[in-house]
Amino acid sequence: MNLMAVVDASVKKEGLQDLTMQRTVSSVPFAGRYRLIDFPLSNLVNSGVNTVGVFPTYPFASLLDHIGVGKSWDLDRRKNGLFFLPVTQRDGGLSSVGAFAALEEHMQFFTKSIQAFVVVINSFVVSQLDFKDMLDQHIRSGADITEAVSGGVSLKTYILSKDLLVELIQTHRDKKVVSVEDVVNLKKSPHTFNEYEYKGYFAIIDSVQSYFQASLALLDEENRKQLFLPNRPIYTKVKDEPPTRYVNGSHVERALVANGSTIMGEVVDSIISRAVYIKKSARIEKCIIMQKCVIEENCDLSYVIADKDVYIGEGVVLHGTAEQPIVLRKGETVTKEDSR
Amino acid sequence: MMKDKVVAMLLAGGQGSRLKSLTYTIAKPALPFGGKYRIIDFPLSNCTNSGIETVGVLTQYQPHVLHEYIGLGTPWDLDRHNGGVTMLPPYAEIDGIKWYAGTASAIYQNISFLQSYDPEYVLILSGDHIYKMDYELLVDYHKEHEADVTISVLEVPWEEAGRFGVINVNDEMDVLEFDEKPENPKSNLASMGVYVFTWGKLKEYLETDNLDEASSHDFGKDILPAMLKKGEKMVAYPFKGYWKDVGTVESLWEANMDLLDLNSGLNLHDSGWRIFSSNPQLPPQVITETGNVQGSMVNEGCVISGDVSKSVIFQKVRVEEGASVSESVVMSGVTINKGVNLHRVIVPPRLDVPEGFQMPEQKDEVVLLTQEKLDEWKERGGK
Numbered sequence: 001m002n003l004m005a006v007v008d009a010s011v012k013k014e015g016l017q018d019l020t021m022q023r024t025v026s027s028v029p030f031a032g033r034y035r036l037i038d039f040p041l042s043n044l045v046n047s048g049v050n051t052v053g054v055f056p057t058y059p060f061a062s063l064l065d066h067i068g069v070g071k072s073w074d075l076d077r078r079k080n081g082l083f084f085l086p087v088t089q090r091d092g093g094l095s096s097v098g099a100f101a102a103l104e105e106h107m108q109f110f111t112k113s114i115q116a117f118v119v120v121i122n123s124f125v126v127s128q129l130d131f132k133d134m135l136d137q138h139i140r141s142g143a144d145i146t147e148a149v150s151g152g153v154s155l156k157t158y159i160l161s162k163d164l165l166v167e168l169i170q171t172h173r174d175k176k177v178v179s180v181e182d183v184v185n186l187k188k189s190p191h192t193f194n195e196y197e198y199k200g201y202f203a204i205i206d207s208v209q210s211y212f213q214a215s216l217a218l219l220d221e222e223n224r225k226q227l228f229l230p231n232r233p234i235y236t237k238v239k240d241e242p243p244t245r246y247v248n249g250s251h252v253e254r255a256l257v258a259n260g261s262t263i264m265g266e267v268v269d270s271i272i273s274r275a276v277y278i279k280k281s282a283r284i285e286k287c288i289i290m291q292k293c294v295i296e297e298n299c300d301l302s303y304v305i306a307d308k309d310v311y312i313g314e315g316v317v318l319h320g321t322a323e324q325p326i327v328l329r330k331g332e333t334v335t336k337e338d339s340r
Numbered sequence: 341m342m343k344d345k346v347v348a349m350l351l352a353g354g355q356g357s358r359l360k361s362l363t364y365t366i367a368k369p370a371l372p373f374g375g376k377y378r379i380i381d382f383p384l385s386n387c388t389n390s391g392i393e394t395v396g397v398l399t400q401y402q403p404h405v406l407h408e409y410i411g412l413g414t415p416w417d418l419d420r421h422n423g424g425v426t427m428l429p430p431y432a433e434i435d436g437i438k439w440y441a442g443t444a445s446a447i448y449q450n451i452s453f454l455q456s457y458d459p460e461y462v463l464i465l466s467g468d469h470i471y472k473m474d475y476e477l478l479v480d481y482h483k484e485h486e487a488d489v490t491i492s493v494l495e496v497p498w499e500e501a502g503r504f505g506v507i508n509v510n511d512e513m514d515v516l517e518f519d520e521k522p523e524n525p526k527s528n529l530a531s532m533g534v535y536v537f538t539w540g541k542l543k544e545y546l547e548t549d550n551l552d553e554a555s556s557h558d559f560g561k562d563i564l565p566a567m568l569k570k571g572e573k574m575v576a577y578p579f580k581g582y583w584k585d586v587g588t589v590e591s592l593w594e595a596n597m598d599l600l601d602l603n604s605g606l607n608l609h610d611s612g613w614r615i616f617s618s619n620p621q622l623p624p625q626v627i628t629e630t631g632n633v634q635g636s637m638v639n640e641g642c643v644i645s646g647d648v649s650k651s652v653i654f655q656k657v658r659v660e661e662g663a664s665v666s667e668s669v670v671m672s673g674v675t676i677n678k679g680v681n682l683h684r685v686i687v688p689p690r691l692d693v694p695e696g697f698q699m700p701e702q703k704d705e706v707v708l709l710t711q712e713k714l715d716e717w718k719e720r721g722g723k
Contacts, residue, residue: 032624242637
């Protein structure tokens with residue numbers, strides 16, 4: 001494969017602040033057992049791309065813990081593989097994809113590799129993009145840069161030759177451009193552009209609302225069929241959780257549930273991550289409950305996003321709205337007095 | 341981590357003929373169990389959790405699935421530079437192929453493997469038992485008692501004792517007698533088939549046993565009685581906890597049902613003693629609008645639209661709307677279509693149970709569903 005990848009995990013999203021206090025956008029949990037970065041990484045390996053540089057900024061501990069040496073994606077290789085390339089640069093480019101000042105910190109990644117093309121991707125778009133198909137189309141088009149779009153919406157994913165990318169990195173200050181995204185968005189440009197139309201499932205996760213909507217949209221079988229393709233699996237770090245236990249008297253309806261959970265209460269229209277404990281007579285509707293949360297008896301929750309390790313005490317009542325779901329931050333403890 | 345050099349030898353060559361078609365193409369230790377595991381995950385995970393880092397896995401009957409499954413031992417952290425897991429099938433020598441004639445001959449034929457690690461103690465394990473056990477405590481006990489061999493024993497109901505190797509002990513837990521499947525057991529302490537030997541002694545007895553043409557080369561029948569006869573120090577280690585030897589369709593079903601019983605003593609939701617397994621990359625399970633799951637365990641990749649109660653559901657199972665499954669074990673990749681009602685059934689992997697399929701007359705017994713049964717039903721015109 002003549003394609004290498006830059007996974008830009010440095011882009012910050014203000015709207016996701018509540019979920020990114022202690023992690024990058026790329027390591028936000030999604031769909032019960034995944035992190036957002038699982039989708040681009042899986043798409044890369046499913047497309048045959050095995051030289052992958054991940055460029056995160058601080059705080060990247062959770063991301064590093066998740067991807068490690070890339071074993072879950074078969075990217076722990078002698079030849080090529082996964083390169084974890086943290087970037088220190090804090091000014092300018094972090095709001096757009098493929099910031100040159102960030103890539104500049106790791107020029108060796110580009111100069112030492114042999115691939116002629118680079119795909120620059122982000123970790124806030126969930127999709128099943130096929131980069132091999134996109135590369136073929138890019139080459140046929142003869143354009144300098146190809147951008148993946150879907151129904152007029154940019155997926156902020158770009159293919160260009162490595163030579164052009166290196167030239168842009170080296171000259172971006174003179175040319176007054178900050179990122180690949182910026183170059184593509186410029187009205188006047190010396191470059192030629194091409195669009196690659198993607199037809200499958202996608203979701204752009206840039207705010208709590210879009211996160212909430214995209215998550216619950218997976219309860220729709222049509223969306224799941226498009227995102228979880230049997231021949232293009234989504235890989236993630238494996239946990240040795242046992243199957244989920246549904247206790248007598250529980251009621252589960254339209255729910256996506258990961259392993260290791262114990263469900264005694266009622267769960268409707270919700271996403272339940274790994275090792276969650278939902279006790280008797282607790283009711284969860286339209287909620288996203290992340291890893292290792294405990295929900296005590298007689299709770300009544302709707303439109304709530306509970307980040308990892310949240311403890312919800314007995315009898316807590318929390319009702320958010322579709323427009324403004326209540327976000328409980330990682331590790332938070334909620335008691336009856338906090339009901340709203 | 342264990343300070344002493346312990347090598348575990350895991351006997352995984354068993355056929356399990358009473359498990360019928362479930363073990364036609366796989367060895368008993370490879371049997372799927374508990375929604376996502378294979379039975380051998382239990383002894384392997386016990387090794388990992390006990391800090392045992394060198395494990396030989398002895399295979400013979402239908403070894404391919406086991407070899408592929410265990411691979412480099414990665415799920416159990418046994419992919420190591422020093423030690424780790426080594427698959428030990430029978431092999432050929434100048435004078436022919438040496439099949440493993442019995443449990444002891446399997447170990448004897450791998451003496452050079454053991455010698456290469458020069459361990460202090462050798463732990464003999466069986467690949468087809470379901471239990472959680474800290475082998476480090478067993479080895480410590482063996483050392484404290486300055487024993488030549490320690491046998492892990494379990495108290496069983498008196499009426500069942502005759503099915504096991506029964507151990508008679510004195511107050512100090514010294515073994516006085518070893519009765520293999522006695523008609524009139526004098527004790528209800530059953531051998532679990534888990535032994536620790538001091539390596540030098542084991543080697544000596546294996547070599548002697550190999551020359552004995554009358555021997556069946558079995559630990560329970562030959563090695564242990566010989567050691568007892570010679571007055572070697574043999575002690576019993578009292579194990580308390582869940583332990584099951586899955587030998588029949590019925591007992592496989594029972595062991596699965598035990599998982600659903602919070603009081604059975606077999607808890608998989610124990611982060612301090614995880615059972616490691618190979619984890620396929622599958623999306624979370626889905627319970628749809630029409631799905632109803634009660635008192636069951638369900639694994640990833642399932643879509644449940646029908647009724648499931650008191651059942652263990654493996655990965656990638658579909659239970660369609662209008663189908664019901666109760667007190668059953670449904671293995672990976674099975675689809676149960678509309679109008680099918682299964683009660684006390686084990687469904688082997690990848691069966692597609694067609695719409696309207698009716699189980700043949702069945703009382704309270706557990707039935708193993710097979711492709712042949714589905715074909716017969718079709719031949720009868722779906723009646």
